[in-house]
Structure formats: structure tokens, C-alpha cells
Amino acid sequence: MKIAQIAPLAERVPPKLYGGTERIVSYLTEELVRQGHEVTLFASGDSITEAELVATSPTALRLDPAVKDPLPHHMIMLEEVRRRASKFDVLHFHIDLLHYPMLAQIDIPALTTLHGRLDLPDLQPFYAYFPDRPLVSISDDQRKPMPPVNWAGTVYHGLRRDVLPFTENPVGDYVAFLGRISPEKRPDRAIEIAKRAGVKLKMAAKVDDADRDYWTSVIEPMVRQSPNVEFIGEIGEHDKASFLGNARALLFPIDWPEPFGLVMIEAMACGTPVIAFRNGSVPEIVDHGMSGMIVSDIQSAVSAVELVDELPRRDVREAFERRFTVERMAKDYLSIYERLASETRSPQAPTNDNVDLQGVA
Numbered sequence: 001m002k003i004a005q006i007a008p009l010a011e012r013v014p015p016k017l018y019g020g021t022e023r024i025v026s027y028l029t030e031e032l033v034r035q036g037h038e039v040t041l042f043a044s045g046d047s048i049t050e051a052e053l054v055a056t057s058p059t060a061l062r063l064d065p066a067v068k069d070p071l072p073h074h075m076i077m078l079e080e081v082r083r084r085a086s087k088f089d090v091l092h093f094h095i096d097l098l099h100y101p102m103l104a105q106i107d108i109p110a111l112t113t114l115h116g117r118l119d120l121p122d123l124q125p126f127y128a129y130f131p132d133r134p135l136v137s138i139s140d141d142q143r144k145p146m147p148p149v150n151w152a153g154t155v156y157h158g159l160r161r162d163v164l165p166f167t168e169n170p171v172g173d174y175v176a177f178l179g180r181i182s183p184e185k186r187p188d189r190a191i192e193i194a195k196r197a198g199v200k201l202k203m204a205a206k207v208d209d210a211d212r213d214y215w216t217s218v219i220e221p222m223v224r225q226s227p228n229v230e231f232i233g234e235i236g237e238h239d240k241a242s243f244l245g246n247a248r249a250l251l252f253p254i255d256w257p258e259p260f261g262l263v264m265i266e267a268m269a270c271g272t273p274v275i276a277f278r279n280g281s282v283p284e285i286v287d288h289g290m291s292g293m294i295v296s297d298i299q300s301a302v303s304a305v306e307l308v309d310e311l312p313r314r315d316v317r318e319a320f321e322r323r324f325t326v327e328r329m330a331k332d333y334l335s336i337y338e339r340l341a342s343e344t345r346s347p348q349a350p351t352n353d354n355v356d357l358q359g360v361a
Contacts (some may be wrong), residue, residue: 003039137152187253188218264285
């Protein structure tokens with residue numbers, strides 16, 4: 001098939017540091033190329049790919065201090081997609097909703113994977129206004145807040161089998177926290193769990209500008225006051241294998257409807273069990289008692305730290321290989337691509353003449 005993958009421009013594909021969406025786009029793109037499909041990747045110019053690269057910004061926007069507004073760069077990218085659309089069998093968007101107005105102008109099947117949270121109030125009227133566009137969720141739980149829309153499927157993320165090697169005998173006597181310092185990720189819970197369990201905690205996380213006050217006022221003082229906590233900062237892909245593989249467990253103490261939680265399957269790929277709070281996608285991703293422990297509060301998480309060493313790490317790795325490989329992810333997407341390509345062209349997006357604005361406001 002001739003497939004276009006349209007990625008966000010905030011990070012390169014794959015990202016140098018943090019960037020779950022761009023990492024998944026990279027894994028999917030390279031696997032589709034490996035399988036012999038003709039793939040074009042629309043992404044930042046510093047992206048690394050075996051696909052044909054169409055770059056509309058020289059570098060990833062987040063790491064370019066000259067970029068103040070990402071929107072114009074994305075508009076240029078979408079115009080490049082529109083100009084080339086007729087060359088493809090399917091367009092696969094990973095940029096949330098920016099492309100929706102453009103879809104009425106093209107006659108090519110288009111699929112959108114929603115990578116973020118969908119419980120924000122501004123999103124409901126938007127998706128109700130465009131109910132026919134094919135969408136993919138990355139967990140079933142992610143769908144809960146949405147109005148009736150055209151779900152094409154749920155496709156769980158997948159990783160290459162070799163990107164994070166299995167570590168059967170970890171050498172680090174610590175639990176890990178990996179991701180982003182933000183209130184919904186609850187790094188404060190991770191610190192409290194480690195403190196009560198009497199174990200060392202290593203935190204590898206980035207601090208966005210939006211969360212700088214939370215870091216300064218809440219988490220940084222907790223780190224300073226906790227001799228068992230080591231804050232490492234943001235790490236890149238090449239450091240994850242050692243960081244996750246040598247941990248006794250990954251702490252995932254979230255307090256929000258996590259759409260997927262890529263770090264959970266990254267830990268599982270290393271054979272490292274996950275201790276996760278029962279929120280969002282967690283019950284769909286973690287097989288309780290096999291690939292990790294699902295908990296409901298801090299005390300049960302503390303108990304899980306004491307029990308998690310009993311989970312065979314090879315079973316954790318096998319759970320990853322059974323459910324979360326890039327081959328499985330690509331197979332799922334190809335099934336959707338082929339179905340969309342074989343169907344009659346998608347209907348035109350509704351206009352103001354046939355949509356009840358009062359009903360979606």
C-alpha cells in the first residue's frame with residue numbers, strides 16, 4: 001500500500017528525548033517500510049526514517065528556541081499533505097484535530113489516531129460536529145468521554161522486540177519513575193510509596209514549562225527532603241534500557257484517565273514489572289499478577305513493592321511479546337487501512353446546514 005504518516009512537529013521522529021506519539025509513529029513507519037509498503041512520513045527535518053521524508057520544519061519545534069508558535073508550521077505541513085494526497089491509498093494522521101477542515105477537500109481515505117486525553121470539555125462539541133471521520137483509540141478506556149463517533153478500532157501501541165532488551169537479573173536495587181513531572185502523573189505518590197516501602201527511587205523525568213511551578217513548589221522540595229530519592233532528569237532512548245531494565249519495578253502512580261501509558265510496555269519489554277494505579281488504560285495494559293500489580297492506593301502500592309520481586313521477569317517479557325510488539329501494531333493498522341481503502345469513499349464532512357449546532361454546543 002501507499003501510506004502517508006503525518007506526525008506532530010513538536011519532536012523529531014523518533015524523538016531525541018521525551019515524545020511518546022513521535023516514537024510510536026516511528027516504530028509504525030519503519031515496520032511498514034520493512035514489510036514492503038511505500039510510506040511517506042511528514043515530520044520535522046531532523047527525523048530519521050527509511051520512509052520518504054517530507055519535512056516542513058528544519059528541526060523539531062520544541063527544541064528550537066526560535067519557534068514561538070507551532071501552528072504556522074503545522075499549516076504548511078498540512079498543505080504539503082493536501083498537494084500530495086492523491087498519491088496515497090490512505091492518510092494516517094497523528095496530530096489530533098488540525099487536519100479536519102482539510103479532509104472535506106480530498107477524496108482519499110483518512111484515519112486519525114487519537115493519542116491524548118479526550119475528557120476535555122472543548123473536545124466533545126468538536127467531535128460531535130465531525131462524527132463520520134474514522135478514528136482509532138489507543139485504549140478502550142480512552143473512548144469513554146466521547147460522543148458517538150466513527151471508531152475504526154482500538155490499536156494498542158507496540159515496540160520493536162529489540163529496542164529494549166530483556167534484563168533477567170537487574171543490578172539496581174531501586175524502583176523507577178519515568179516520564180513527566182506533572183500533577184496527573186503523581187510523582188509525589190511515587191516518592192511517598194518509596195519512602196514508606198523503604199526503597200530507593202530513581203526519577204527520570206522532564207519538567208515542561210507548564211509544570212515548572214508544580215516542580216518548584218511541590219516535587220523539588222520532596223526530592224531534597226528524601227535521601228532515598230534520586231532525580232536524574234529527562235533521559236533519551238539509549239538510556240532507557242539500563243534505567244528500566246535494572247529497576248525492581250516501574251511505579252506508575254497516575255491520577256488521570258491515561259490513554260495508554262507507553263512507559264508501561266517499555267518496562268515490560270525489559271522484563272520489569274509495573275506497579276500501576278487503577279486509572280485509565282491501566283487494567284487493559286497490565287495483566288495483574290503477571291506483568292505487574294494494579295493497586296488502588298498508596299498502601300496497596302507499598303505492599304506491591306514488597307511482593308513484586310516474586311513475579312518472574314521472563315513472564316513479564318512474554319506478556320510484552322504476546323501483546324505489544326510493533327508487528328502486532330502494524331498488523332492491526334493495516335487491517336484498518338485495507339478496510340478503509342476498499343470501502344466507498346468517505347462521505348463529505350457535515351456542513352452547518354445539516355448539523356444541529358445547538359445539540360453539540
